[in-house]
Amino acid sequence: MKLHLKIWRQKNGEEAGKFVSYELPDVDEGSSFLEMLDIMNEQLVGKGEQPVAFDHDCREGICGMCSLVINGEAHGPQRATTACQLHMRHFKDGDTITIEPWRAKAFPVVKDLIVDRTAFDKVIQAGGFVTARTGSAQDANATPIPKPIADKAMDAAACIGCGACVAACPNGSAMLFTSAKAGHLNLLPQGQAEKDQRVMKMVSAMDDAGFGNCTNYGECQAVCPKEITLDFIAKMNRDYAVARVRNFFNHAC
Amino acid sequence: MELNSNIPEGPMAQKWSSHKTKIKLVNPANRRKYHVIIVGSGLAGASAAASLAEMGYQVSCFCYQDSPRRAHSIAAQGGINAAKNYQNDGDSVYRLFYDTVKGGDFRAREANVHRLAEVSVNIIDQMVAQGVPFAREYGGLLDNRSFGGAQVSRTFYARGQTGQQLLLGAYQQLSKQIGLGAVKMYNRHEMLELVLVDDDDGQKHAKGIITRNLVTGKIERWAADTVVLATGGYGNVFFLSTNAQGCNVTAAYRAYKKGAGFANPCYTQIHPTCIPVHGEQQSKLTLMSESLRNDGRIWAPKTKELAQKVRKGELKANDIAEEDRDYYLERKYPSFGNLAPRDISSRAAKEACDDGRGIASTGLGVYLDFRDAIKRLGKDVIAQRYGNLFDMYECITGDNPYEVPMMIFPAVHYTMGGLWVDYNLESNVPGLFVAGEANFSDHGANRLGASALMQGLADGYFVLPYTLGNYLGKQGIAKAGKISADHPAFDEAEKSVRDRIDKLLSIQGDESPRSFHQRLGKIMWDKCGMARDKQGLTEAIQEIQALRKEFWSRVKVLGEDGELNQELERAGRVADFLEFGELLCRDALMREESCGGHFRSEHQSMPEDPEVKAGLISEGEAKRDDENFAFAGVWEYMGDDVEPKLNKENLVYEEVHMATRSYK
Numbered sequence: 065m066k067l068h069l070k071i072w073r074q075k076n077g078e079e080a081g082k083f084v085s086y087e088l089p090d091v092d093e094g095s096s097f098l099e100m101l102d103i104m105n106e107q108l109v110g111k112g113e114q115p116v117a118f119d120h121d122c123r124e125g126i127c128g129m130c131s132l133v134i135n136g137e138a139h140g141p142q143r144a145t146t147a148c149q150l151h152m153r154h155f156k157d158g159d160t161i162t163i164e165p166w167r168a169k170a171f172p173v174v175k176d177l178i179v180d181r182t183a184f185d186k187v188i189q190a191g192g193f194v195t196a197r198t199g200s201a202q203d204a205n206a207t208p209i210p211k212p213i214a215d216k217a218m219d220a221a222a223c224i225g226c227g228a229c230v231a232a233c234p235n236g237s238a239m240l241f242t243s244a245k246a247g248h249l250n251l252l253p254q255g256q257a258e259k260d261q262r263v264m265k266m267v268s269a270m271d272d273a274g275f276g277n278c279t280n281y282g283e284c285q286a287v288c289p290k291e292i293t294l295d296f297i298a299k300m301n302r303d304y305a306v307a308r309v310r311n312f313f314n315h316a317c
Numbered sequence: 318m319e320l321n322s323n324i325p326e327g328p329m330a331q332k333w334s335s336h337k338t339k340i341k342l343v344n345p346a347n348r349r350k351y352h353v354i355i356v357g358s359g360l361a362g363a364s365a366a367a368s369l370a371e372m373g374y375q376v377s378c379f380c381y382q383d384s385p386r387r388a389h390s391i392a393a394q395g396g397i398n399a400a401k402n403y404q405n406d407g408d409s410v411y412r413l414f415y416d417t418v419k420g421g422d423f424r425a426r427e428a429n430v431h432r433l434a435e436v437s438v439n440i441i442d443q444m445v446a447q448g449v450p451f452a453r454e455y456g457g458l459l460d461n462r463s464f465g466g467a468q469v470s471r472t473f474y475a476r477g478q479t480g481q482q483l484l485l486g487a488y489q490q491l492s493k494q495i496g497l498g499a500v501k502m503y504n505r506h507e508m509l510e511l512v513l514v515d516d517d518d519g520q521k522h523a524k525g526i527i528t529r530n531l532v533t534g535k536i537e538r539w540a541a542d543t544v545v546l547a548t549g550g551y552g553n554v555f556f557l558s559t560n561a562q563g564c565n566v567t568a569a570y571r572a573y574k575k576g577a578g579f580a581n582p583c584y585t586q587i588h589p590t591c592i593p594v595h596g597e598q599q600s601k602l603t604l605m606s607e608s609l610r611n612d613g614r615i616w617a618p619k620t621k622e623l624a625q626k627v628r629k630g631e632l633k634a635n636d637i638a639e640e641d642r643d644y645y646l647e648r649k650y651p652s653f654g655n656l657a658p659r660d661i662s663s664r665a666a667k668e669a670c671d672d673g674r675g676i677a678s679t680g681l682g683v684y685l686d687f688r689d690a691i692k693r694l695g696k697d698v699i700a701q702r703y704g705n706l707f708d709m710y711e712c713i714t715g716d717n718p719y720e721v722p723m724m725i726f727p728a729v730h731y732t733m734g735g736l737w738v739d740y741n742l743e744s745n746v747p748g749l750f751v752a753g754e755a756n757f758s759d760h761g762a763n764r765l766g767a768s769a770l771m772q773g774l775a776d777g778y779f780v781l782p783y784t785l786g787n788y789l790g791k792q793g794i795a796k797a798g799k800i801s802a803d804h805p806a807f808d809e810a811e812k813s814v815r816d817r818i819d820k821l822l823s824i825q826g827d828e829s830p831r832s833f834h835q836r837l838g839k840i841m842w843d844k845c846g847m848a849r850d851k852q853g854l855t856e857a858i859q860e861i862q863a864l865r866k867e868f869w870s871r872v873k874v875l876g877e878d879g880e881l882n883q884e885l886e887r888a889g890r891v892a893d894f895l896e897f898g899e900l901l902c903r904d905a906l907m908r909e910e911s912c913g914g915h916f917r918s919e920h921q922s923m924p925e926d927p928e929v930k931a932g933l934i935s936e937g938e939a940k941r942d943d944e945n946f947a948f949a950g951v952w953e954y955m956g957d958d959v960e961p962k963l964n965k966e967n968l969v970y971e972e973v974h975m976a977t978r979s980y981k
Contacts (some may be wrong), residue, residue, distance in 0.1 A: 192492060
């Protein structure tokens with residue numbers, strides 16, 4: 065198929081970027097979206113032009129590295145699909161496709177379609193863990209976990225940290241990402257000891273990193289490639305409120 | 318090259334515990350004086366970095382991705398083995414040890430494998446304590462499934478995303494240490510050189526690395542008391558593999574060029590259940606978890622004529638009658654059936670396709686069919702077990718596996734070879750430790766499913782925290798932190814890195830690094846893939862040499878050094894693959910036997926062999942030569958374009974009797 069691409073080009077974080085048009089004469093519809101970009105880059109190299117920089121690694125939808133806004137949607141038009149798992153058969157001959165990086169205050173552009181997502185790491189570093197020193201664990205079956213709870217924790221833990229939720233949110237909020245991790249760990253018995261501290265520290269780190277507030281647009285849930293739901297945001301809000309109250313009374317007495 | 322495996326004395330089952338009581342310790346107050354560099358943030362790297370930081374060492378960890386959470390361990394789907402025997406089905410440490418040695422086709426080091434089996438149980442405890450949401454039964458206890466090469470259910474899993482959940486567990490533990498300042502994390506940094514410094518014991522010790530900041534292009538030096546490489550495998554030498562795009566051999570290969578032995582590079586695992594290749598523009602192959610073989614049945618049409626009709630689109634899989642289907646694994650290996658080990662299953666698929674019975678438009682594919690399982694268990698149960706894998710398959714191919722059988726074909730997946738290490742995971746270069754897929758020690762010539770995650774975490778959590786301390790303790794506190802990055806050895810290493818980058822950028826030829834990579838991959842797959850022979854390998858070596866020459870005169874690397882430059886990154890990795898590919902072929906040529914993932918067409922069982930006559934194995938199976946090849950082949954770098962030297966570590970089997978592997 066023949067495609068017309070409009071791609072965001074930006075030399076680095078300091079310089080302004082702009083859209084540049086490219087024509088692709090022959091794309092196999094069995095190719096993935098990123099393979100289509102590979103082909104385009106090979107053509108650019110052939111002509112002596114700078115190829116388009118974009119993040120990608122596993123190309124099987126699990127590492128969370130790919131981060132493209134395709135025709136205005138984070139990860140493109142397919143539901144529950146990362147850009148690397150999107151295939152060209154979902155496009156038509158003659159289509160114009162616009163490709164941009166994630167756009168959010170907390171994710172500055174590094175080059176072309178690559179952004180800096182270390183703000184996510186900061187949120188995890190603040191409290192997205194269970195403290196369990198190596199070698200200190202009890203037998204794995206010592207604490208049974210009801211299957212529905214383990215399953216629900218797994219639903220949240222499926223987050224790949226790609227940042228599509230932030231890119232899609234008009235406020236650039238990281239509530240879905242943060243609540244997925246807080247929800248995963250706060251649901252499990254292993255996560256109880258640090259539950260209050262976890263949610264307070266993660267929320268505070270999220271605010272410090274420059275992410276916006278949540279005003280219930282729900283765009284995050286719509287674009288999440290792992291279909292993480294707004295329920296986890298509601299749970300985090302509850303956990304946060306309880307933690308603040310408990311914290312207040314602990315300090316009061 | 319001196320290869321002392323340093324296997325502890327004593328009975329197999331007590332080696333590790335007695336070793337732990339004898340090795341050196343570093344006092345908690347002194348640990349902060351030592352600086353440890355860890356390259357790679359996958360299961361082995363992240364778990365080692367977190368554990369060593371918890372103990373009090375200063376740790377710096379480097380990864381090429383934008384976050385340590387993205388390391389390729391994340392892509393493992395099926396599960397992790399552990400000898401917990403929670404199913405009461407006869408499992409034990411000894412069984413896991415035995416299965417792994419046998420599965421590795423008697424080319425692994427027994428003592429290392431036994432230790433792996435011993436600590437496997439601690440790994441599950443550790444990961445559950447960290448909140449890894451493993452699958453559970455309704456009673457709340459952990460669930461298990463079976464994997465290839467075992468007759469017990471010892472595999473723990475988290476849907477089809479076990480690698481992700483384990484990696485995130487290790488990443489979270491690492492993140493805590495980063496937040497505390499105990500680990501300094503360097504994302505988007507690629508190691509380009511290892512630095513060796515003369516020690517007063519007359520040997521050169523690993524004391525630092527040179528990295529390139531992938532965002533700014535800055536070349537930096539890092540000094541430390543010891544260096545750990547946890548940089549994964551080299552499957553991308555084949556261009557098309559299930560590895561992530563960035564996986565590369567550079568760190569390991571740089572260490573090899575500095576004197577570290579590279580062991581058994583020819584042991585590459587071809588995974589039997591991947592989605593078949595669709596065309597020339599393809600960039601990677603996607604694995605479908607081996608766990609699918611628990612319920613899926615693998616088959617090919619019985620006759621060439623039927624297969625041809627399928628290839629032409631005249632006949633659909635579901636229209637092929639039961640009696641026209643050849644469930645070849647169940648037929649050839651009745652006791653293991655569809656759960657025969659990976660090497661055996663892959664070769665059987667290749668055989669069917671070579672026989673003209675392959676499906677898919679290319680003729681390179683066989684079926685993995687869930688029809689009977691859905692009939693037996695219902696669609697819901699199958700969806701619960703494999704839902705995300707089925708979705709992934711449909712997303713890539715456009716076919717719905719609940720209705721039509723999956724098409725699969727083998728693809729390069731894992732590499733058992735790697736840098737040579739002793740029992741302590743220390744290479745022959747003192748102070749250089751190698752963990753996870755990057756080392757060679759535990760899987761022999763073939764890795765069993767769900768054992769890679771186990772090994773990565775075993776090395777990082779339960780081996781390195783002991784053995785690294787042993788090295789540092791032996792070095793003594795007087796030497797702690799004494800080497801600085803101003804040492805002349807760093808000048809030299811940095812200069813070689815700069816010279817190479819300048820050279821790559823100066824050629825300005827007419828062919829992209831990706832194109833060279835693709836061409837190398839084709840040579841490797843055609844002549845050093847699932848079946849290898851002397852003639853093909855000899856040709857491959859010559860072709861790779863010629864391609865390498867061409868690369869260094871015609872490669873075109875656009876852009877500059879002082880910026881984010883993905884072309885330059887790729888060019889450097891491809892340059893190393895172009896040397897390493899030759900080493901891999903040399904190893905395959907040297908190994909005049911078939912074992913595990915290494916199959917030499919000249920060495921297969923013939924109808925007149927006694928084992929075939931006795932019905933123990935079929936005709937055409939891998940034929941080992943224990944008399945002449947029961948050793949790890951360890952290659953020593955002798956100079957550019959000079960033939961490397963082969964060293965041998967003889968493998969002795971005290972516990973498991975060396976026998977022909979039979980899965981009949």
